[in-house]
Amino acid sequence: MRLALIGYGNVGKAFARLLESRRGVFPFRICAIHTARHGTAYSLRGLPIKPAFGPSAESIDEFLERAQSDVAIEITTLNPATGEPALSHIRAAIARGIHIITANKGPIAHGYAELRDAAAFHQVCFRFESTVMDGAPVFNMVRNNLPGVKVSGFTGVLNSTSKVVVAALREGLTMEEGIRRAQQLGIAEADASYDIDGWDSAAKTAALANVFLDARTTPLQVDRRGIGKLTPSRVQRLASLNKTVALVSRAKLTPAGVKLRVRAEVLDQTDLLAAVQGTSNLLLLHTDLMGTVGTVSISPGVEQTAYGIFSDLVDIARTL
Numbered sequence: 001m002r003l004a005l006i007g008y009g010n011v012g013k014a015f016a017r018l019l020e021s022r023r024g025v026f027p028f029r030i031c032a033i034h035t036a037r038h039g040t041a042y043s044l045r046g047l048p049i050k051p052a053f054g055p056s057a058e059s060i061d062e063f064l065e066r067a068q069s070d071v072a073i074e075i076t077t078l079n080p081a082t083g084e085p086a087l088s089h090i091r092a093a094i095a096r097g098i099h100i101i102t103a104n105k106g107p108i109a110h111g112y113a114e115l116r117d118a119a120a121f122h123q124v125c126f127r128f129e130s131t132v133m134d135g136a137p138v139f140n141m142v143r144n145n146l147p148g149v150k151v152s153g154f155t156g157v158l159n160s161t162s163k164v165v166v167a168a169l170r171e172g173l174t175m176e177e178g179i180r181r182a183q184q185l186g187i188a189e190a191d192a193s194y195d196i197d198g199w200d201s202a203a204k205t206a207a208l209a210n211v212f213l214d215a216r217t218t219p220l221q222v223d224r225r226g227i228g229k230l231t232p233s234r235v236q237r238l239a240s241l242n243k244t245v246a247l248v249s250r251a252k253l254t255p256a257g258v259k260l261r262v263r264a265e266v267l268d269q270t271d272l273l274a275a276v277q278g279t280s281n282l283l284l285l286h287t288d289l290m291g292t293v294g295t296v297s298i299s300p301g302v303e304q305t306a307y308g309i310f311s312d313l314v315d316i317a318r319t320l
């Protein structure tokens with residue numbers, strides 16, 4: 001299968017390394033890569049991990065036209081306020097009848113229902129497992145393993161950067177030092193304030209709500225407060241009381257509609273939501289037939305994001 005990558009940063013490179021490590025077993029080839037500043041690269045026979053980029057394609061349509069791929073993989077920078085440019089990239093791929101995978105939660109948080117319906121109309125697969133909890137099965141788990149189940153809400157700790165920052169504050173480091181740590185791990189958003197101010201969590205909350213609760217919402221509608229005001233002394237004082245702080249996402253289906261909120265909550269260290277350390281994430285889905293069921297991802301990194309894309313790709317290959 002021929003793949004076109006739109007974006008080639010941390011995730012794109014990790015995905016290319018993963019494909020390289022499974023070459024011979026899975027028949028996937030990256031035949032085109034488009035970036036914002038580094039240019040565009042094409043090769044029918046497949047591109048190396050460090051491709052030679054030529055001049056940038058003038059538009060996403062020009063890129064997709066020349067790439068002639070079976071699947072496009074959208075992994076550009078997140079814009080939690082608009083979902084762009086990913087939203088337009090995905091629309092363009094779907095309109096051309098190209099299967100699409102994204103790790104960018106922006107479009108799921110801003111335009112899921114429209115994209116889902118357009119994909120169904122054009123009879124293409126649209127997958128987005130890595131948008132929440134990297135490669136840990138969330139969307140695919142519900143789709144493939146929970147038939148007939150209705151999700152009525154969820155609770156999660158979904159942002160790794162804020163966890164790394166809180167851990168750094170507990171050690172007496174500053175917020176900036178904590179952010180640098182997350183950046184060195186390659187897990188922070190290009191603009192780390194999106195993590196700190198709760199935008200990344202709000203985008204994931206909106207994405208989950210759009211997919212599971214048909215909320216047709218956006219991150220702007222999530223009642224959001226980040227961890228920006230935390231200080232080392234506050235976190236250390238809480239630690240002395242066996243408490244910690246985590247950025248918690250909550251969603252609930254109520255008679256008045258879907259209620260969504262992201263908050264820096266004070267939790268007991270023994271609380272399930274606080275128990276997973278490091279970059280680890282946890283999501284509990286509240287359902288009708290299966291009660292509460294969850295997914296935990298211990299210390300995910302960018303390789304697990306790449307795996308989520310890979311699992312979507314295998315899922316698409318199986319359905320063809």
Ligand SMILES: NC(=O)c1ccc[n+]([C@@H]2O[C@H](COP(=O)([O-])OP(=O)(O)OC[C@H]3O[C@@H](n4cnc5c(N)ncnc54)[C@H](OP(=O)(O)O)[C@@H]3O)[C@@H](O)[C@H]2O)c1
Pocket residue numbers: 006007008009010011012034035036037038039075076077078085103104105130131134186187188189190301302305
């Ligand atoms: N990193 C993670 O652990 C992680 C986890 C889950 C989900 N994600 C999501 O995955 C996506 C990619 O993350 P990343 O860490 O790989 O980001 P990144 O390192 O900042 O790379 C972003 C890439 O997108 C390209 N790009 C930006 N705007 C573009 C445009 N208009 N047209 C074409 N290319 C464009 C950039 O081009 P240049 O190279 O020319 O700048 C760069 O190659 C984000 O949406 C992020 O939220 C990341």
